Amino acid sequence: TELKLFAPASIANLNCGFDVIGVCLQAIGDEMIFRKVAEKGLRITKITGATLPFEIDKNVAGVAAQAVLDEVGEPDFGIEIEIHKKIRAGSGIGSSSASASGAAFGINALLGYPLSKKELLNAAMKGEAIASGCEHADNVAPCMLGNFTLIRGYGPLDVVEIQAPNELFAVVLHPQIELKTADARAVLEPNISLKSAITQWGNVGGLVAGLCTQDYALIGRSLQDVVIEPLRKGLIPFFDELKSAALHSGALGAGISGAGPSVFALCKGISQAEKTAFAMSQAYLETGIAFDIHISAI
Numbered sequence: 001t002e003l004k005l006f007a008p009a010s011i012a013n014l015n016c017g018f019d020v021i022g023v024c025l026q027a028i029g030d031e032m033i034f035r036k037v038a039e040k041g042l043r044i045t046k047i048t049g050a051t052l053p054f055e056i057d058k059n060v061a062g063v064a065a066q067a068v069l070d071e072v073g074e075p076d077f078g079i080e081i082e083i084h085k086k087i088r089a090g091s092g093i094g095s096s097s098a099s100a101s102g103a104a105f106g107i108n109a110l111l112g113y114p115l116s117k118k119e120l121l122n123a124a125m126k127g128e129a130i131a132s133g134c135e136h137a138d139n140v141a142p143c144m145l146g147n148f149t150l151i152r153g154y155g156p157l158d159v160v161e162i163q164a165p166n167e168l169f170a171v172v173l174h175p176q177i178e179l180k181t182a183d184a185r186a187v188l189e190p191n192i193s194l195k196s197a198i199t200q201w202g203n204v205g206g207l208v209a210g211l212c213t214q215d216y217a218l219i220g221r222s223l224q225d226v227v228i229e230p231l232r233k234g235l236i237p238f239f240d241e242l243k244s245a246a247l248h249s250g251a252l253g254a255g256i257s258g259a260g261p262s263v264f265a266l267c268k269g270i271s272q273a274e275k276t277a278f279a280m281s282q283a284y285l286e287t288g289i290a291f292d293i294h295i296s297a298i
């Protein structure tokens with residue numbers, strides 16, 4: 001038996017929702033193949049698109065896959081995994097989460113779906129943790145479940161799925177620099193002021209309400225970040241120029257995708273997304289820094 005799957009990219013944080021909100025990108029993702037074989041054991045047999053370790057305990061997908069097997073028991077057959085990376089590591093659109101979630105889902109599928117998608121999140125988070133140094137779920141949850149997800153709580157994990165409004169599109173510009181999540185977390189402050197907290201949780205509530213009621217203007221007003229963006233934007237060359245180009249072109253909102261360096265914009269309608277992608281490309285062309293840009297349905 002062979003199973004081929006698409007492991008989608010995702011945008012974490014969405015400005016106000018640091019470590020709790022994420023969204024799945026339908027058009028960007030990796031391909032993974034899972035094969036049942038006679039020789040017992042779990043093996044990664046092929047990796048394309050990135051230089052990654054083949055050892056199960058050092059590979060994000062390997063760790064997540066093994067975590068599923070630890071949970072449900074070793075099968076009486078072997079499993080081979082092929083990983084075909086399309087999402088670049090350190091780009092800020094959940095590359096490691098796609099590998100971790102894809103591996104957990106693929107193994108579970110080969111075993112006949114003993115675990116639910118929500119149960120698989122714990123295994124996926126174990127894989128994610130070896131890449132980012134901490135078990136956060138704001139990329140693995142949307143990657144596994146689709147749509148927007150809110151991590152209501154971590155202890156125990158309580159994930160709320162939020163249906164994306166029909167006309168929402170994401171534009172993602174990826175400057176060709178690598179920014180490690182651990183480095184982007186190192187610049188953060190452990191404490192925030194009450195004033196900032198009030199602004200931030202007002203926006204989180206506004207964003208969730210806007211998504212649930214398909215109120216695009218409310219979504220746009222809520223896509224703000226007074227806590228993380230000011231500390232991280234210095235790590236992304238020409239972030240302010242890029243963000244203002246997106247907003248001037250008519251995007252609902254824009255900000256740092258996950259830990260960066262990718263910058264995202266959310267738009268209402270595909271033609272607005274194309275307009276915003278053009279404006280962001282124009283702004284970044286002037287910087288001389290190489291980049292790639294994607295438009296994705298949500």
Ligand code: HSE
Pocket residue numbers: 012013018019020132136138139181184185258259
């Ligand atoms: N919420 C995480 C962060 C996502 O911003 O650090 C990146 O992995």
